[in-house]
Amino acid sequence: MQEKVKDAPGSEFTWVGTRPVRPDGVDKVTGRARFGADMAMQGQLVGKVLRSPHPHARIRAIDTSAAEKLPGVKAVVTREDFQDQPSEFIPAGEMMINYRDVVRNVMAREKALYEGHAVAAVAATSAAIAKQALKLIKVDYEVLPHVIDVVEAMQPGAPLLHEDMITAGVEPAPKTPSNVAKRIEFGAGDVEAGFKQADVIVERAFTTKPVHQGYIEPHACVASVSEDGQADVWVTTQGHWIVRAHCARLLGWDVGKIRVTSSEIGGGFGGKTVVYLEPLALALAKKSRRPVKMVMTREEVFRASGPTSGAHVRVKIGARKDGRIVAAEAELKYQAGAFAGSPVQPGAMCAYAPYDLENVKVVGYDVVTNRPKVAAYRAPGGPISEFAVESALDELAGKLGMDPIEFRLKNAAKQGTKAAYGPKFGPIGLVETLEAAKSHAHWRTPLGKNQGRGLACGFWFNIGGETSVSLSLNEDGTLSLTAGTPDIGGLRASLCMMAAEELSIPMDKIRVQIGDTGQLGYNFLTGGSRATFSSGMATVEAAREVMKEACKRAAKLWELPEDAVEYKDGAVRPAGPNAGKHAPMSLKEIAGIAGKTGGPIAGYARINAHGAAPSFATHIADVEVDPETGKVTVVRYTAIQDAGRAIHPSYVEGQYQGGVAQGIGWALNEEYIYGADGKLQNPGFLDYRVPVASDLPMIDTVIVEVPNPRHPYGVRGVGETPICPPMAALANAVAAATGVRFTDLPMSPPKVLKALDEARAKGTARL
Amino acid sequence: MQYEAPTSLDQAVALLANARGEARVLAGGTDLLVQMRTDVVEPALLVDIKGIAELREVREEAGGFRVGAAVTGAELKEHAALKRAWPGVIEAANLIGSTQVQGRATMGGNLCNGSPAADSVPALIAAGAKASIVGPKGRRELPVEDVMIGPRKLALEKGEIIASFLLPKKAPRSADAYLRFIPRTEMDIAVAGCGVSLTLDAGGTCTAARVGLGAVAARPLLVAEAAKALIGTKLDDAALARLDAAVRAACKPIDDKRGTIEYRTKVAGVLARRAAQIALERARKS
């Protein structure tokens, strides 16, 4: 099980860069691994949620008396059970949150703001009774006009979701409320002057639809509250410290009274960074004095958890004949769902990040609509703005008669480039990915009939943040590693590999687990591509602490000064000939003397991980378009990305491939479809069409390694960036195949055929 | 909810005929269980018909095949002789859902679910299949095109069950084919579907044809005009263009989340042409 497959013979590392079997692997292929819904507590009740059938309605009254009287019903909660929260935006990773809104999202207060908005919850002795109880709850709704589309929501006279919402970021502040929560703007130079220098300008408007993370495991939790107020929650989440913080705040309980354990998590992609069921389960558990288990149905996941924004984006880019971009602007209107807080800010920052631009201006709007509140989704905001920019760049390259790679190379950000969003880049790998694309066989392979090739670049910042890790030396010399960032896709393997590398010991001497909130200091969540970076950094620090302590103990035994002892090749030994002759002591031997030399040995790292570095990508896509049905098939795909350093290359490749697959779904078929009644028409995997195995080709990957100097192993995050290029890569490929530029996602067959027919009528179609 | 698993048609018919409240036949359950789960139907009685021998077998009859209504897609796929004779019907049945769904889904259920987009139905119509229906008044036969009369509406009386389908004896130099359009490659409901069955004479001229359409009207259609476009031709481009036009003329689809009126209509014509060409190739080889 510990077979090492070395990618690079002669590598300076023993473990880093190899492909061992992941430590949690056997449990996951045998069905033993326990996910959110796999937990049962003694005497647990079943919790279910009553959801609004209306996209927008004032809640005049809720009568739960009949439900409460139903035998088997043990508790009912509504808005009455949650204290109101003051308005205050606080950073929550890549997104901001406001507890005034969070409390309203988990349980509607004055109004139901989207179809599926939670209105009440019950706990009963069986699912059937809980379901029956929901039917007995009478909600008196005053149905209000709704607005679903982002552009319509910005119009004067649109139905207002929040009657007191005054657009932030506008001076002077508007006098009247609107659905625009915020306006942002940033830039550099003078775009007006820049456009005057341009020989060619492309200006285009793009639209994207909300898409869902589509994790296969629905939200699930089990909560228990003892008579003295000590609470336990088992939950599938990307961040159990975040769950604890939110629940404590919403319920008014002490943080320390709540212990949250993260289950194995069946996919998150940003969607499991917020709370939905957990505060309800805790409230029901407290009221009923019984554990309460809640699991969303797939339909609830689609209707009531957060997809990412749909958006309207306008970009304008100008370049000189020599291919240098002289000005670029973008206007982004992102739909936030029912409450403020779309990812328009990161979207705006990502838009032009890959390019070295003197004159750039980006304006963004955060707009509320009667849809579920958006949540983070893989590089939140980035894929939308990058789709627009990378599409426009492709068109611009075409107009200039330039190769799309050469055009991008001419404008690519490099070390020292000041990014449009502010910072100066350190060592980055965009140029390297473009060069790798240029020399890749894919780029030169001839295309077949009705086929086209497209290329696009991608960017994501990556983040660090608060992280704790402990590493204990056990009495037999083995080690126990505890991290606090949930492992969604191989984190335990990479942490174990970094620890083994530091300690120069076999990987199977370390058992790694994800600890609960009582076992470690604070951990920010797994997201933003921070887990391998931050927990890796903390793991290395903890391992170094163990080695240092081991040296100290041997020094004590050998009666040497501490600096006369060193840790090398898995053992403590005298540092040089002057330190005397002592046989090296293995960790096992050190563990044996731990008791008499000062007690247990452990490393404990508590850091705020800084130095996260961005990851750039270049993707190449080949598509084939059926001229008679408009169906687009991806026939070949290559994803090239800078990983900094790939700790476990298989899982880095897997991140690239998974991001590409999601991007292909976003590009071709995935969308939230609403009727005129404001209700979601496709809340299931039948009509919310994620790619299936037969839809995709093999996805070729190239890992470029430009190490991040601020991480002990050079790690950059890798998970977010790969979802950014596919939409533009595919749109560019479709344009190459058909002669038609698609600006509205998804490029579903009816849309493609219609546009092809129109282009044929005008004589502009290529097929 | 009452569950019964009779072992004879008579028992099944009696259970259904005497049911108080909503009664449902359970074959593969791949539609019914989803509808129960989402409270679309809340039956008081389920009659599981998989224990009835006639419904579960495929046998040769009158030179053709009698196919039990509760034979699963996976079983149909494994019946080599049936697949040789009616490849279009089997292809269509095998397009219903995933491999997992194929392990349970049946052609009887596909028809009785009453969806205009059912994949196996246009293929059965093109093949000239007849449904054998058993009820309190005995047994009767109905061409498949006459069974579904509208969305979720069947020409079945209370207590009646579809027991089997009779696929006729295949004429020499004849073959069938079925194509559907979906946005993905699998797992979707048909946006449009078309089954074509045709017979050639020794010189390669089409002497008989049937064209069935799905997902483009309130029920699956048999389109006589489309068949006429093929008969007497060698399926040259002009004939295929007439087929395309006849199919489009027959379409009366709806706009919905799966496709527009315009799109469904256009694609139905495309599918008819493509299916006819596949059937032609097969007929030439047979």
Add this chain to the structure above:
Amino acid sequence: MAKHHVAATVNGDAVEFLCETEETLLDVLRDQLGLTGTKEGCSTGDCGACSVTVDGRLVCSCLMLGVEANGKAIGTIEGMAQGEELHPLQRKFLEHAALQCGVCTPGFLVASKALLEKNANPTETEVRYWLAGNLCRCTGYDKIVRAVLDAAAEMRGA
């Protein structure tokens, strides 16, 4: 009305359980028999996470009633490894890193095993179409398809 008494085998062991008509085989496996390796992803037969075999035939356990299991032989992920010996598919999934979050993995393994029992030498396209009813949102399927093809080759002794 009274619950149904059902006798079946699960992974070769005789089991008996009582269930309501509405309860699916998936509900019974997870909630009554404690076999939570079979996952619930959609309850509508669209994701394949609940894949099991019934008398050797691959099905979604969410689309079958518990009462229908009477007299049947059920196979689940928990029965795939033989003692300490992982099934070649399980081993190849690990070696190829064919899983990330792992929640779809039991369904993929059960479905892949059913494929290789029918077709010892599938093409890439056959693997992809056979597994089209198993959704994976993490991997893009690449490594899953490679693992299945590699396991098939090993099992053929190639």
